[in-house]
Amino acid sequence: MAILDEIYDTTVKGAYKEIEPLILQALDQNIEINDIINNSLSKAMIYVGDKFSTGELYMPDMLLSAKTMKAAMEILKPHMKKENHITEKGTIVIGTVKGDLHDIGKNLVITMAEGQGLKVIDLGIDVDYPKFVEAIKENNPDIVAFSGLLTTTLGNIPAHIKAIADAGLRDKVILAVGGAPVTREFADRYGIELYAPDASTAAKEFVKALEAKKG
Numbered sequence: 001m002a003i004l005d006e007i008y009d010t011t012v013k014g015a016y017k018e019i020e021p022l023i024l025q026a027l028d029q030n031i032e033i034n035d036i037i038n039n040s041l042s043k044a045m046i047y048v049g050d051k052f053s054t055g056e057l058y059m060p061d062m063l064l065s066a067k068t069m070k071a072a073m074e075i076l077k078p079h080m081k082k083e084n085h086i087t088e089k090g091t092i093v094i095g096t097v098k099g100d101l102h103d104i105g106k107n108l109v110i111t112m113a114e115g116q117g118l119k120v121i122d123l124g125i126d127v128d129y130p131k132f133v134e135a136i137k138e139n140n141p142d143i144v145a146f147s148g149l150l151t152t153t154l155g156n157i158p159a160h161i162k163a164i165a166d167a168g169l170r171d172k173v174i175l176a177v178g179g180a181p182v183t184r185e186f187a188d189r190y191g192i193e194l195y196a197p198d199a200s201t202a203a204k205e206f207v208k209a210l211e212a213k214k215g
């Protein structure tokens, strides 16, 4: 079986103890990291999510698959970071929105953004409105990014933006949003400047926005 298929199957099964040699084997074969992520790991997570929707897989299955993807990412991460970033291109504050505990996608965005030489402040999961506001005051970021995987808690986005606006900080930052159910239309609806469907596009869009800001 081709190695990407093996990684896919192992992630679907949630066999997290078996993932390391497979990822190392894929790296040995010089398979692009983006390929490993997009064509096996993320694809497996989408499959598991779909099977969860139809009741064919359960919460523990999703958790095991998530654990497998996380283990794989830990091995891939050091290979993704570019070396020698002498100057940081800009700062991003990122967090998963209030009520939402998903963080695999967010963490992937962080890794990719760091790989592009950006400084990232990670607020973690289930981030309440004041925490974003405090982080903006403390770190003076260029970009504030929301990650959201649940349709329900994405409903908290307007409240997140309002808290930032009420603190007089809305004009100081570029807002970004992403996560499986998020679309460009969703971002536009709330006046969010930046949206990207995946982590590598996100990192590129961050850099583009920072370059445009500097003029």
Ligand code: B12
Binding pocket: 042, 045, 046, 047, 048, 049, 050, 052, 053, 059, 062, 063, 065, 066, 099, 100, 101, 102, 103, 104, 105, 106, 108, 109, 145, 146, 147, 148, 149, 150, 151, 152, 176, 177, 178, 179, 180, 181, 194, 195, 196, 197, 198, 199, 200, 202
């Ligand atoms: C793994 C998983 C879990 C794990 C999370 C573990 C973790 N530490 O993250 C666990 C088991 C805990 C979990 C729990 C739940 N989950 Co869940 N989960 C998933 C699953 C299978 C995969 C998500 C994932 O990691 N994908 C892989 C990553 C790489 O992709 P991604 O997150 O989309 O991120 C990419 C892009 O979206 C983008 N991106 C992400 N963030 C950002 C941010 C910015 C700024 C930008 C620009 C881009 C960007 O870049 C990323 C990389 O390319 C999805 C299925 C799916 N199709 O998404 C369901 C899914 C998201 N879960 C779902 C549900 C319903 C739940 C629960 C409510 C289940 C329950 N009954 O309790 C709980 C909610 C708990 C909570 N309060 O958050 C539903 C959501 C439905 C909906 N639309 O609202 C889904 C879609 C499954 C389904 N089809 O029903 N889940």
